[in-house]
Amino acid sequence: MGRIALNKVKKVFGDVEVIPPLDLTIDDGEFVVFVGPSGCGKSTLLRMIAGLEDLTAGAIEIDDEDVTEVPPSKRGLAMVFQSYALYPHMTVRKNIAFPMRMAGIDEATQNAKIDAAAKSLNLTDYLDRKPGQLSGGQRQRVAIGRAIVREPAAFLFDEPLSNLDAALRVGMRLEIMELHKKLETTMIYVTHDQVEAMTMADKIVVLQAGVIEQVGSPLELYHTPRNKFVAGFIGSPKMNLIEGAEAEKHGAASIGIRPEHLTVSKSEGTWKGRVGVAEHLGSDTFIHVHDTGLMDMMTVRINGDIDARHGDTIYLSPQVDQIHRFDAQDLRIA
């Protein structure tokens, strides 16, 4: 079981209120991603759940039990750190065994669990090595192994893939998702990378300045962002946000249109602009359009390839039913 509830949780560092009172419930078995720009309080929130950071006010419950004052090791949670945080003086085997040794589990059980974890994480050949002799990806797998063997109520991941190179990151992302499907344990995952959030989460919590901007499934956030911040933060490339007269035409203070919801023509369209840089990905092309008179630079995403050269005139037309409208308080107009 791993149902986690935050009730009016608050954190103040000195004079700065990092997290204003906040409520959140995470259901058993859910994969929840905390996402937001750096400094938004997502890591602090995770560390508060872990017990590594004290609460200024409020309470945390795990499986309906108040753990606010319970030390980290007694909360039944396991954490995977961005820096892996392996014990450099111990072999992989000893690293994985460590939490079990602390819990007083007998050696036969320890070894059985280590072997099982090593097998599922492809670490069997590396058990006698020290962390310094492993690659980044292997180290992170050891950190995950160390978390798995504890059989925690929930896994906490603090930007676990940030130190890995891009290719490895995609691979590890899939491994963590596989792990979640297999174990069906609650996982809380902190990242600033909205692609990770979108691909991994059952539920995304978007944070800004310690405040929850929106909670929802990835597609809910994509299709119906609650406000301008979420609209701009979720989706890659970013949503184009337009203010002023063009927005007023749609009865809004500002409107947003995703790059994939714009059609491109060389001869006619709603908005006219000049091609800046075009990024050709093969499957897609991202064209950055300048001089539209609407915003600094608009981004368009088109399937396949297009012959657009720097400086060419180009016409853009939004798919009207895909326009997001926001009021003067930046909230979504339904």
Place this chain on the structure above:
Amino acid sequence: MAIVAETTKFSKFAWPILAWGVALIFFFPIFWMVLTSFKTDADAVKPEFLLWFTPTLENYANMTDNYDYWRFATNSIITSVSATLLTLIVGVPCAYAMAFDPSRGTKDILMWMLSTKMLPAAAVLYPMIFLAKGLGIYDTHFLVIMVLCLINLPIVIWMLFTYFKDIPKDIIEAGKMDGLNTWGEVREILIPLAWGGIASTALLAFIFCWNEAYWTVRLTTIDAATLSKLIEGNRAPEGLFFGRLSAVSTAAVGPIVILGWFCQKQLVQGLTFGAVK
């Protein structure tokens, strides 16, 4: 090219010569001391016997027979070892707390601790002597150990703090998650990871204790007197007994020089701590 070649030539010969020169200048007093310790007091003051003389062990025999060298040596060992251990027992938890759970005042406390080293020892000498006599601990091992511990504590805490700061906080926190209490963190993570740093700190502290003279000479008479006191006692009140003084000095610094020789690597690491990061 010519300049480069000349520079290379210069550094190839000049630097080693310079280095050897400096080393010899530093080594010469020790060499002279050892040499003099094998001369009679009469020969010791005659310049013509600088290198050529009839060696004698008289001074060493005299030292062990008449001056009770072993008692002083034992006192030195007892006080230096105990003071070093005590300093570490206090210093490790202190530096741990400062490195991993700093408060707003941590930096100020570190600076304040260092500032105590700026206090001239002479300023507190008489208060210390009166205190020690008043408490009835004058000339006891306890007093010497406490004083040695206190004067070394600031440096020891600073050094340990610097080493501990190098250990990523995440590792300590991972330990917390895995079920360690504070003592467990120190035992399972801190000490194994900072072992080199702790060892070189201990070594330096031990050397400082062993060589300490200002306080050990003034706060002891017989019972807790260390080798520093033995040297001081042979400072020839009745004349110039260079042979004897040299023998005593050689026997006093001998153990620490030998220890230092074997632990050169750790010592250099300790002395240049924080220099390369």
